[in-house]
Amino acid sequence: MVDNPFDEWLAKRRNVSPSETLVDQIMSRVENLEHQRPDTWPLRLIPRIEQSPAARWAVCGGALVIGGSPFLFLAYVAQLFTF
Amino acid sequence: MVSDTISRRVPWVALALSLLSAGVGHLYCGRIAKGLPLYFAWLLVPICITIAAMLPPSPALFMLLVLLPIAIVFFVYLYAAIDAWRLASRIGPDHSLRDYNRAAIYTLLIVVQMIYAFGLIAGVRAWVYEAFRIPSSSMSPTFLPGDRILARKLMPHDHIPKRGDLIVYNNPSPNGATKFVGRVVAIAGDHLEIHGERVLINGKELERDPVPDEALTFLGDKTQGRVAMEVNSGRRYLVAYGDTSDGARSLGDFDATIPSHQVFILGDNRERAKDSRHFGTIQLADIVGDVEYLYWPSHTWSRFGVANDQLP
Numbered sequence: 191m192v193d194n195p196f197d198e199w200l201a202k203r204r205n206v207s208p209s210e211t212l213v214d215q216i217m218s219r220v221e222n223l224e225h226q227r228p229d230t231w232p233l234r235l236i237p238r239i240e241q242s243p244a245a246r247w248a249v250c251g252g253a254l255v256i257g258g259s260p261f262l263f264l265a266y267v268a269q270l271f272t273f
Numbered sequence: 274m275v276s277d278t279i280s281r282r283v284p285w286v287a288l289a290l291s292l293l294s295a296g297v298g299h300l301y302c303g304r305i306a307k308g309l310p311l312y313f314a315w316l317l318v319p320i321c322i323t324i325a326a327m328l329p330p331s332p333a334l335f336m337l338l339v340l341l342p343i344a345i346v347f348f349v350y351l352y353a354a355i356d357a358w359r360l361a362s363r364i365g366p367d368h369s370l371r372d373y374n375r376a377a378i379y380t381l382l383i384v385v386q387m388i389y390a391f392g393l394i395a396g397v398r399a400w401v402y403e404a405f406r407i408p409s410s411s412m413s414p415t416f417l418p419g420d421r422i423l424a425r426k427l428m429p430h431d432h433i434p435k436r437g438d439l440i441v442y443n444n445p446s447p448n449g450a451t452k453f454v455g456r457v458v459a460i461a462g463d464h465l466e467i468h469g470e471r472v473l474i475n476g477k478e479l480e481r482d483p484v485p486d487e488a489l490t491f492l493g494d495k496t497q498g499r500v501a502m503e504v505n506s507g508r509r510y511l512v513a514y515g516d517t518s519d520g521a522r523s524l525g526d527f528d529a530t531i532p533s534h535q536v537f538i539l540g541d542n543r544e545r546a547k548d549s550r551h552f553g554t555i556q557l558a559d560i561v562g563d564v565e566y567l568y569w570p571s572h573t574w575s576r577f578g579v580a581n582d583q584l585p
Contacts, residue, residue, distance in 0.1 A: 257292045264318075269406040
């Protein structure tokens with residue numbers, strides 16, 4: 191038994207299934223949002239690394255080794271060291 | 274383009290990206306205008322070195338157009354890393370993501386910079402300047418063992434070396450190093466005679482002036498025997514004779530006219546050098562480059578500069 195007109199209206203609306211067009215529109219938007227989202231794997235990885243100082247140092251150290259390799263190659267080409 | 278999505282900028286990620294490739298940390302922080310010049314800083318090195326190779330050599334030019342750009346690129350790399358870290362710390366959680374804030378774009382930029390940085394250095398070595406380390410005393414007193422020299426490879430197609438030029442050339446004999454350093458003593462068409470220590474070009478003996486010992490203190494104990502100043506077609510350079518310690522070679526005699534497109538090479542340490550007296554004349558095509566700079570002297574930094582310019 192529903193006394194309040196608003197509750198009566200709400201109960202009626204709940205019983206009405208949404209139009210297919212509306213569902214399609216919403217699902218389409220959701221799907222587009224999924225496509226527009228940036229890659230999530232780095233986002234998931236970053237908090238994990240952030241929790242460990244050693245992992246942060248390792249990442250930055252690795253980056254330094256890779257990013258500094260052109261300078262090492264330059265030093266090698268300049269005969270400052272030989273293999 | 275700025276999107277509505279807000280994302281936190283993590284300082285150590287900005288630092289790591291910038292260490293991988295200068296400028297990418299700034300792109301991560303949304304500062305593309307600052308990031309791109311940092312990203313392309315490596316281009317400064319080949320451009321300046323190529324300009325240096327096209328100008329007459331001088332120590333000032335070497336420092337300005339070879340050493341300074343390399344130092345600038347190195348400091349740009351360090352600055353970019355520190356600045357990206359500070360920038361990300363300042364931005365914190367309030368960063369509106371840009372179109373280029375994607376892992377794929379960062380990866381692409383890092384890979385491209387690696388390729389172009391390595392490629393530019395290899396390209397400079399292949400076509401502009403190549404560095405060599407002197408392993409022996411065969412060019413003493415001009416070059417001492419351990420000296421590092423720079424040979425210019427950027428030359429006109431029809432470049433013909435002159436008498437007295439210092440060159441790097443491909444070793445024509447199967448033994449020993451692949452490249453040698455030597456001095457062009459005679460060029461195509463010259464009639465060259467060598468009788469013991471005497472060298473005659475077109476019938477005229479090369480002048481030799483004695484050099485006082487006090488003027489040779491820069492040699493330390495690196496050269497034995499006598500040192501003299503030889504003059505060849507107006508070019509003056511030091512040569513050493515009489516070093517008969519272990520490994521000395523016989524001077525031998527030579528009498529021939531140099532064929533076209535060839536040059537005759539002698540080492541400045543005449544008793545110790547392996548040169549055209551042993552393997553004949555050198556084809557012009559086998560010349561790798563002109564020695565231009567002594568950029569890392571082994572004994573004293575007073576010898577730093579243009580090769581053969583530091584004469585007593």
